[in-house]
Amino acid sequence: MFVATLVLTALGLLLGWLLGLAARVFAVEENPIVNEVEALLPGTQCGQCGFPGCSAAAEAMVEGNAAVNCCPPGGRALTESLAELLNIDLNSLGDAPVPQLATIDETLCTGCTKCYKACPTDAIVGATRQIHAVISKACTGCSKCKDVCPEDCISLNPEPLTLNTWHWTKPEAA
Amino acid sequence: MATILNPTYRSRLGYQAALLGGMCYLMSMLLIGGNTATHQLIDQHVLNDKLALLDQVMPHSLYDNDPVADSQVIQYRDLFKEPIEILPARLGNEFSGAALNLTVQGWGGPLNFIMAVDASGQVLGVRVINHKETPGLADKIELEKDDWITGFDGRSLSNTSHIQWAVKKDNGEFDQFTGATITPRALVSGVYRGLQCFQHWRQQAQAQTRAKEESGS
Amino acid sequence: MSTASTPKAPAYRTIFRDGLWDNNVAMGQMLGLCPLLAVTTSATNGLGMGMATLAVLMLTNTLVSLIRGIVTPQVRIPVFIVLIASVVTLVDMAINAWMHELYKVLGLFIALIVTNCAIFGRVEAFASKQPVLPAMADALAMGIGFTWVLVAIGAMREVLGSGTLFAHASLLLGDHFTWLEVTVIPDFSGILLSILPPGAFMALGFLIAIKRLIDRGIKARQERAALAGLVTQ
Amino acid sequence: MDYLLLFIGTVLVNNIVLVKFLGLCPLMGVSNNLSAAFGMGLATTFVLTLSALASWIIEHLLLVPLHIEFLRILSFILIIAAVVQFTEAVVRKTSPLLHKNLGVFLPLITTNCAVLGVALLNVREEYSLVQSLVFGMGSALGFSIVMVIFAGLRERIAMASVPATFAGTPVSLVTAGLLSLVFMGFSGMI
Amino acid sequence: MNAIRESVHRAAPYAHDRSSVDRIMLQVCLALTPATLFGFYLFGLPAILTFVSICLAAIATEAICLLLQGQSISRLRDASALLTGWLLAMSMPPWCPWWLCLGAGFFAIAIGKHLYGGIGQNVFNPAMLARVALLISFPVQMTTWVQVTPLGSEQAPGLLQSLAIFFEQQSIPDGYTGATLLGAAKAAANGGSAISELVADNYSLTQSFLGNTLGSLGETSELLILLGGLWLLRRRIISWHIPVAMLGSTLLLSGLFYMVSHAQYLSPWYHLTSGGVMLGAFFIATDYVTSPSSTAGKLIFGAGCGLVMYVIRAWGGFPEAVGFAVLFMNALTPLIDRVVKPRAYGRDQRGNPIKNVSARKAS
Amino acid sequence: MFGIAMRGGVHPETKKDLTAERSIIRQLPLPKRLYLPLSQHAGIESRAQVQVGDRVLKGQLVARSGGPLSANLHAPTSGTVVAIEPIIAPHPSGLPAVAIVIESDGEDQWMTLPTLDDPLALSPDELADKVEAAGIVGMGGAIFPAAVKLRQGRRFEIKTLIINGSECEPYLTCDDRLMQERAEAIIDGARMIRHIIEAFEVIIAIEDNKPDATAALKKAAAPFGMIEVRNVPTQYPMGSAKQLIQAVTGKEVPAGGRSNDIGVLVHNVGTVYAIHEALRFGRPLISRIVTVSGGCVQSPHNVEALIGTPVRDIIQACGGLNATPARLLMGGPMMGQIIPSIDSPVIKGCTGVLALTRQEVNEHVPSPCIRCSRCVDACPMGLVPLEMAKHAKVDDFDNAQQYGLRDCILCGSCAYVCPSHIPLVQFFEYAKGELKERRNSEHKQEYTKRLTEQRNERIEREKAAKLAAKKAKKKKPSRQSEAAASEPAATAQEESAES
Numbered sequence A: 001m002f003v004a005t006l007v008l009t010a011l012g013l014l015l016g017w018l019l020g021l022a023a024r025v026f027a028v029e030e031n032p033i034v035n036e037v038e039a040l041l042p043g044t045q046c047g048q049c050g051f052p053g054c055s056a057a058a059e060a061m062v063e064g065n066a067a068v069n070c071c072p073p074g075g076r077a078l079t080e081s082l083a084e085l086l087n088i089d090l091n092s093l094g095d096a097p098v099p100q101l102a103t104i105d106e107t108l109c110t111g112c113t114k115c116y117k118a119c120p121t122d123a124i125v126g127a128t129r130q131i132h133a134v135i136s137k138a139c140t141g142c143s144k145c146k147d148v149c150p151e152d153c154i155s156l157n158p159e160p161l162t163l164n165t166w167h168w169t170k171p172e173a174a
Numbered sequence B: 001m002a003t004i005l006n007p008t009y010r011s012r013l014g015y016q017a018a019l020l021g022g023m024c025y026l027m028s029m030l031l032i033g034g035n036t037a038t039h040q041l042i043d044q045h046v047l048n049d050k051l052a053l054l055d056q057v058m059p060h061s062l063y064d065n066d067p068v069a070d071s072q073v074i075q076y077r078d079l080f081k082e083p084i085e086i087l088p089a090r091l092g093n094e095f096s097g098a099a100l101n102l103t104v105q106g107w108g109g110p111l112n113f114i115m116a117v118d119a120s121g122q123v124l125g126v127r128v129i130n131h132k133e134t135p136g137l138a139d140k141i142e143l144e145k146d147d148w149i150t151g152f153d154g155r156s157l158s159n160t161s162h163i164q165w166a167v168k169k170d171n172g173e174f175d176q177f178t179g180a181t182i183t184p185r186a187l188v189s190g191v192y193r194g195l196q197c198f199q200h201w202r203q204q205a206q207a208q209t210r211a212k213e214e215s216g217s
Numbered sequence C: 001m002s003t004a005s006t007p008k009a010p011a012y013r014t015i016f017r018d019g020l021w022d023n024n025v026a027m028g029q030m031l032g033l034c035p036l037l038a039v040t041t042s043a044t045n046g047l048g049m050g051m052a053t054l055a056v057l058m059l060t061n062t063l064v065s066l067i068r069g070i071v072t073p074q075v076r077i078p079v080f081i082v083l084i085a086s087v088v089t090l091v092d093m094a095i096n097a098w099m100h101e102l103y104k105v106l107g108l109f110i111a112l113i114v115t116n117c118a119i120f121g122r123v124e125a126f127a128s129k130q131p132v133l134p135a136m137a138d139a140l141a142m143g144i145g146f147t148w149v150l151v152a153i154g155a156m157r158e159v160l161g162s163g164t165l166f167a168h169a170s171l172l173l174g175d176h177f178t179w180l181e182v183t184v185i186p187d188f189s190g191i192l193l194s195i196l197p198p199g200a201f202m203a204l205g206f207l208i209a210i211k212r213l214i215d216r217g218i219k220a221r222q223e224r225a226a227l228a229g230l231v232t233q
Numbered sequence D: 001m002d003y004l005l006l007f008i009g010t011v012l013v014n015n016i017v018l019v020k021f022l023g024l025c026p027l028m029g030v031s032n033n034l035s036a037a038f039g040m041g042l043a044t045t046f047v048l049t050l051s052a053l054a055s056w057i058i059e060h061l062l063l064v065p066l067h068i069e070f071l072r073i074l075s076f077i078l079i080i081a082a083v084v085q086f087t088e089a090v091v092r093k094t095s096p097l098l099h100k101n102l103g104v105f106l107p108l109i110t111t112n113c114a115v116l117g118v119a120l121l122n123v124r125e126e127y128s129l130v131q132s133l134v135f136g137m138g139s140a141l142g143f144s145i146v147m148v149i150f151a152g153l154r155e156r157i158a159m160a161s162v163p164a165t166f167a168g169t170p171v172s173l174v175t176a177g178l179l180s181l182v183f184m185g186f187s188g189m190i
Numbered sequence E: 001m002n003a004i005r006e007s008v009h010r011a012a013p014y015a016h017d018r019s020s021v022d023r024i025m026l027q028v029c030l031a032l033t034p035a036t037l038f039g040f041y042l043f044g045l046p047a048i049l050t051f052v053s054i055c056l057a058a059i060a061t062e063a064i065c066l067l068l069q070g071q072s073i074s075r076l077r078d079a080s081a082l083l084t085g086w087l088l089a090m091s092m093p094p095w096c097p098w099w100l101c102l103g104a105g106f107f108a109i110a111i112g113k114h115l116y117g118g119i120g121q122n123v124f125n126p127a128m129l130a131r132v133a134l135l136i137s138f139p140v141q142m143t144t145w146v147q148v149t150p151l152g153s154e155q156a157p158g159l160l161q162s163l164a165i166f167f168e169q170q171s172i173p174d175g176y177t178g179a180t181l182l183g184a185a186k187a188a189a190n191g192g193s194a195i196s197e198l199v200a201d202n203y204s205l206t207q208s209f210l211g212n213t214l215g216s217l218g219e220t221s222e223l224l225i226l227l228g229g230l231w232l233l234r235r236r237i238i239s240w241h242i243p244v245a246m247l248g249s250t251l252l253l254s255g256l257f258y259m260v261s262h263a264q265y266l267s268p269w270y271h272l273t274s275g276g277v278m279l280g281a282f283f284i285a286t287d288y289v290t291s292p293s294s295t296a297g298k299l300i301f302g303a304g305c306g307l308v309m310y311v312i313r314a315w316g317g318f319p320e321a322v323g324f325a326v327l328f329m330n331a332l333t334p335l336i337d338r339v340v341k342p343r344a345y346g347r348d349q350r351g352n353p354i355k356n357v358s359a360r361k362a363s
Numbered sequence F: 001m002f003g004i005a006m007r008g009g010v011h012p013e014t015k016k017d018l019t020a021e022r023s024i025i026r027q028l029p030l031p032k033r034l035y036l037p038l039s040q041h042a043g044i045e046s047r048a049q050v051q052v053g054d055r056v057l058k059g060q061l062v063a064r065s066g067g068p069l070s071a072n073l074h075a076p077t078s079g080t081v082v083a084i085e086p087i088i089a090p091h092p093s094g095l096p097a098v099a100i101v102i103e104s105d106g107e108d109q110w111m112t113l114p115t116l117d118d119p120l121a122l123s124p125d126e127l128a129d130k131v132e133a134a135g136i137v138g139m140g141g142a143i144f145p146a147a148v149k150l151r152q153g154r155r156f157e158i159k160t161l162i163i164n165g166s167e168c169e170p171y172l173t174c175d176d177r178l179m180q181e182r183a184e185a186i187i188d189g190a191r192m193i194r195h196i197i198e199a200f201e202v203i204i205a206i207e208d209n210k211p212d213a214t215a216a217l218k219k220a221a222a223p224f225g226m227i228e229v230r231n232v233p234t235q236y237p238m239g240s241a242k243q244l245i246q247a248v249t250g251k252e253v254p255a256g257g258r259s260n261d262i263g264v265l266v267h268n269v270g271t272v273y274a275i276h277e278a279l280r281f282g283r284p285l286i287s288r289i290v291t292v293s294g295g296c297v298q299s300p301h302n303v304e305a306l307i308g309t310p311v312r313d314i315i316q317a318c319g320g321l322n323a324t325p326a327r328l329l330m331g332g333p334m335m336g337q338i339i340p341s342i343d344s345p346v347i348k349g350c351t352g353v354l355a356l357t358r359q360e361v362n363e364h365v366p367s368p369c370i371r372c373s374r375c376v377d378a379c380p381m382g383l384v385p386l387e388m389a390k391h392a393k394v395d396d397f398d399n400a401q402q403y404g405l406r407d408c409i410l411c412g413s414c415a416y417v418c419p420s421h422i423p424l425v426q427f428f429e430y431a432k433g434e435l436k437e438r439r440n441s442e443h444k445q446e447y448t449k450r451l452t453e454q455r456n457e458r459i460e461r462e463k464a465a466k467l468a469a470k471k472a473k474k475k476k477p478s479r480q481s482e483a484a485a486s487e488p489a490a491t492a493q494e495e496s497a498e499s
């Protein structure tokens, strides 16, 4: 009868050792997913997501503390790839913030160059003491320029609809 | 699991091995203890259950031996594929009957029943022990639900002919349940074949005793 | 044993609310479905299984909470599982030996408990992270929650399937409880489907749907009350 | 022929999920999409076959000779849990791709009662080694088939406008019930 | 001017053919009418009561479900509930008690259809679902087959008697019930006697084809069903793939095993002319909602129906299995649809672009 | 005879008899104002070459091609440029688009047209340049710059030139009439295209419901070898290049490829006619044939309209409307677009203007899909429209693509047959639009990521430089950094101009 105990104990010892060993030998580096997520993010460190930069946002997303649609510059495409990576149901998310574009009111701009120094994507053009303008293609809508503009001449608006960007909406019923 | 208390010895292989090993040791000791404490009682219960079942089909007045202890396993391939457990009953030293533990194929799977036969080959009683038939449709074979099963009492190979050993639908003597003929059919044929087994076994046993007597005398 | 490392234990109120309703093992977490569906052909069976599960859950949650301090992640799963299996086997032996009548009704179900995901689920999700008392409370709450769902489904299936309720309850609970056994619909041959496997799935499905309706009703009432609270004079 | 009958019987007639009620938690949990269901099916097949084998060995080389059948559950589950976890660790390291598709399901399987259930049934039915294996694989195939069919159905249902009260779990459960109703067509076939 | 602006929100095409859902459903009903009328003739007033009450139950359930979901009751006009009820009634025993009829209609529409969101969204064939659920739930009532009692004949029950039977004030008179061909064959197989003798003695192939035999309300006349089905084919409401594949695989399998053993297996012609195969092949397996959408998928689906049906008929516990077979294949339909897609223009079967044939000009 | 005919397809009522027997109205009253949107072709907007107040002559270049994929624009009549401003575009969105507005002076005075040699004596490349100069785009609806197509064709071994005279859209007969009335010109144009791309054979493919056009072209083609006039079965969308190629040659264009890839070039008869006009007479593309039809039009006709003519004018030329139309369309009923305003101008790709009654449109409230698979059978591309729409509905575009969204040519056959009246094509338009938006935002993301990296590198460099400068004994650090700072702005500007 006590042979049984012996056998089982031996089995337990062996398996315990094996599992410990397995955990050690086959250890994988800490969360590779965070890196994957970070690679997907825009990397402009703009902070619109409410985190101090993309890597913080990536960590928060992996831990479930940030919604995958919290990054406006990434837009829907990013949201979807993140949702797939992290296995999140898209329908469970609320409305995503709309990406914005900065525009400079030419009548007010004094050409102080503060905005273009602040812009993380070099989306503002214009030399010192000339009127500045925003290249919409490069602007992520981070509002850093707006924050520093002393003349308060920068505003952020959703991207306007044009013939090129318009498409049919989803049909209602059926 | 990043616990604050996570001393280094924890990550040693020996610790983990010891943990699981120790757990196994502890638990198996516990179980062995439990087993020693209970197994006699449990064996007793199991035996009692069996006797209780036997009681239902075979009146206590019929035997004074321990049929369970005297039980033997026989096999008649052409009647039942599986071996049959047979529990002989004796009153004094006189053979007074036997109980057979049989299994037939029902609609939903194996159908396990016990039947008792007296020395003259008459059915004393039949009870279903275990079955997988459809509840509500074919579970009238349980005595709690229906007394159909008592229909076998008193039947024997001699008082019921080969043709009569069938359900009414097949021109026999026994009722079937509407919409579920297969189950009664299986049981009727099982009891019929059980009686045949009993007969064979009896004849063999008698032949043996005769042979023994002859060789003894 | 460290309590420093454990997350803050939830209030007992929350534990019970979760166990009985909000995060019920069977209806919220969708665990322990196998025994849930396999044995609920009658309310009595459900009750028996529920009680057995409750007992095992209490024991395992307590034990695991006690040893949680010394377990390492590498061997966590095997250690817990060994513990659960042993407890179930012991309970099985004990009932068989000393409560044999009960065992005749429950025997089959008890072995099934080992394989009940709900036990392991609670152990992992709660007991391995919480001190003993909350762990016991959680076991009690979850066990009772599981039991009532089992009884509810058993009752639904039994009434529809054979027209009775708590048939043979006295076998399980003793003769004092004969009054429980009622024939709800006399002379009813029953809808077989409901006691067959399909009925089990459907009954749980409908039960969850009903829970949703109730939840929705409660929420609507709360909203209304909140609105009413805003009305001054 | 007998093995074939046993196999078909295990896959269709006595389907482990729909008739025997084992392994329901993963059925409800991991059938949201087809590829996950497929992965779960594969992983379960692997573990079930292995555990059928391991449990037979333990039963006949350890428990029976030593008369310690009461340690059956304990030793079976210990072995299963360890094997599963070990496999998972190995797979995670050696083949991240396989791990992504398969590995994540392995821990789930330890707590899947089908695995222990099949091991115990093997003992109860007194199957031989080959029969055990056939039974194990048949059960696994039965599980995988139901899993995949069910996932297909759920993907379709996910896009239907199911009434809110029933959307999600309830309609899935009812569908599982209807599926088991359909599988009843094979009953009586053995 | 304003009118034009207002309706801007719908894209091309701005033309449409004259098809609509209700037209399709009503034409299927029309195709079923001859077989249905013949069923009324064979089984008399109780059969009409059965039929009418199942259809009404289906429609009433549909109306209630629509209301509960806040949808327009005018959806009823698509006639799909009527058709479901109709097909269900045709596959039920001819003399059903009232509660069975109500239950059938309710189960089909409420559980089979509206639980999933209504028309077009269900995964199982509602009519067959209800039939099979009832078969499992009430095996006795669902396997009670009355003898042929043509309207106007002596044995045909009168109005009062029919009502009494329908409301179960009176049980079906003795001698009115019998075994269907398939039922008898199964019984013979279970009892170990030779199927061929039994069938040859008691059943005629011609009668089985023409329909002068007992069975479900609308399934007996293979001839009339076939005619209805062919008309649907011609109207292009159904395509040939599913019926042909289903009947073909049945014929093939039953022929094969019949050749193996005449005694143990039923002849293929009996397989094709009895039970619900014909109705199933043309009207039930072809249900759009629950069958695959690609041509190849339809062939697989049909063949699968035939296969499963034959396997259960030959070796299973039930004498007839059209319902089970269709439902089983319904369950596989999402998978079939996923795996078997039509070959797209410019792509090979696996979806990769086909190879270019002309090279760039050198230079 | 026709190789493998088209798969799927539908047979809508053609309604061509409304206009098929009536000859083209050539003389429309000259409109007071003509509106020339700068973007009426596939590709980049043209750039205006005139200023408000400029006087222009008929045929004069008013806007130059804006890039490699763009087209020139010419004044359709003589007059004054009165504005270059946004007008409501002839586009269902009703969004504004910049157009050159010309007030006609009523004289319709041509500019001096260049003298011409025999085009067939010129080199193919010169001819292609001339086609480009004439601002010719595909007139069959695809509005793809014709010269681009010709040049691309030159880079491939083109065996077959198919002239597309199928005109499969219901109502439309502009190609039919053109073929009947100007067969010789079309044959001439075809010969010139053949010369340019050095094709081996020319096949003019006409649906077999246009016997008159077939006869006329056969007659005109008779003198020239290697031009074959063939009938193809009448079936929508036979006019689609891919389907036509399949019907004529039996070959399929590989997915994602062009007809070049299998040695075929397809041009619409209208395009061929325009090329003839340009190469023979040096006339740029300033007018086109437009079918004005539909149940609401008083007197349906084909008209030859100047590009830029308001739709109102050409409808009036056809007797006006007899009822408020349920739909006012540009193009055919299957692929056409709603025009948001009756003052929208005719553009180069405008094959027809249809004013349809409610019965003709036969639009119903959609009901749920019954999976009847008629759409699958009707799809000429072999796709699974019902699944595409179902997945688009839940925004699952990956799966929608799995079922073929990428290959969809938006022909509308599926939506035409759907008994549940589901706006399938709109689902596809929506999904394609969303996918495009997504691609754009991905590109932008990549781009901004690169910019950020560049900027960070620069800042690093600056810092290093500063440090170095400090080390080198602080000498005028401020100027240096200023110079460095103006550098990035230039990069961004350059890059934006690039693409």
Ligand SMILES: Cc1cc2nc3c(=O)[nH]c(=O)nc-3n(C[C@H](O)[C@H](O)[C@H](O)COP(=O)(O)O)c2cc1C
Pocket: B107, B108, B132, B133, B134, B135, B137, B138, B177, B178, B179, B180, B181, B182, B183, B184, C192, E135, E136, E137, E139, E143, E187, E317
């Ligand atoms: C759900 C279901 C369960 C059944 N269960 C049984 C059963 O337990 N026993 C049985 O004999 N037949 C069972 N049957 C089989 C049929 O009722 C079968 O047709 C019948 O046994 C044939 O006998 P009959 O001649 O009385 O109809 C079952 C059928 C169904 C539909």
Ligand SMILES: Cc1cc2nc3c(=O)[nH]c(=O)nc-3n(C[C@H](O)[C@H](O)[C@H](O)COP(=O)(O)O)c2cc1C
Pocket: E090, E091, E092, E131, E132, E135, E143, E145, E179, E180, E181, E182, E183, E184, E215, E216, E218, E219, E274, E275, E276, E277, E279, E280, E284, E318, E319, E320, E321, E322, E323, E324, E325
């Ligand atoms: C379309 C259709 C499907 C049917 N499906 C089944 C089925 O799945 N199972 C069944 O027992 N009977 C089914 N029936 C009824 C049988 O065709 C037949 O009437 C009956 O089974 C014959 O009686 P039996 O069971 O005594 O042989 C179906 C009938 C129809 C018309």
Ligand SMILES: Cc1cc2nc3c(=O)[nH]c(=O)nc-3n(C[C@H](O)[C@H](O)[C@H](O)COP(=O)(O)O)c2cc1C
Pocket: F137, F138, F139, F140, F141, F142, F143, F144, F164, F165, F166, F167, F168, F169, F237, F238, F239, F240, F241, F242, F266, F267, F268, F269, F271, F272, F335, F409, F410, F411
């Ligand atoms: C669905 C569909 C239908 C079309 N129908 C026609 C047609 O009827 N006539 C035509 O010339 N082009 C039609 N086209 C355009 C052709 O595919 C092709 O672009 C055109 O013939 C090329 O000639 P072009 O560049 O000269 O216009 C159709 C395209 C599509 C996608």
Ligand SMILES: Cc1cc2nc3c(=O)[nH]c(=O)nc-3n(C[C@H](O)[C@H](O)[C@H](O)CO)c2cc1C
Pocket: E024, E025, E028, E080, E081, E083, E084, E085, E087, E113, E118, E119, E120, E121, E122, E125, E126, E127, E128, E237, E238, E282, E283, E284, E285, E286, E287, E288, E289, E290, F370
């Ligand atoms: C050819 C055809 C066959 C049909 N067959 C069935 C059927 O077998 N069962 C059913 O409930 N409805 C059937 N319908 C009706 C309809 O599809 C059914 O109401 C939907 O399944 C409900 O979503 C059929 C319709 C058509 C056009």
Ligand code: SF4
Pocket: A041, A042, A043, A044, A045, A046, A047, A048, A049, A050, A051, A052, A053, A054, A057, A070, A071, A072, A073, A074
């Ligand atoms: S909003 Fe997006 S780009 Fe900006 S910091 Fe957050 S994650 Fe990075």
Ligand code: SF4
Pocket: A101, A102, A118, A119, A120, A121, A122, A123, A124, A134, A138, A139, A140, A141, A142, A143, A144, A145, A146
């Ligand atoms: S919002 Fe301003 S600072 Fe931010 S990217 Fe746009 S232009 Fe640059």
Ligand code: SF4
Pocket: F368, F369, F370, F371, F372, F373, F374, F375, F376, F385, F386, F414, F417, F418, F419, F420, F421, F422, F424
């Ligand atoms: S034609 Fe319409 S109803 Fe039919 S399958 Fe296609 S989308 Fe569905």
Ligand code: SF4
Pocket: F378, F379, F380, F381, F382, F383, F384, F385, F407, F408, F409, F410, F411, F412, F413, F414, F415, F424, F425, F428
């Ligand atoms: S619109 Fe697209 S999906 Fe529909 S028929 Fe045309 S190609 Fe096929």
Ligand code: FES
Pocket: C031, C032, C033, C034, C035, C115, C116, C117, C118, D021, D022, D023, D024, D025, D026, D111, D112, D113, D114
């Ligand atoms: S898998 Fe069986 S209880 Fe969870």
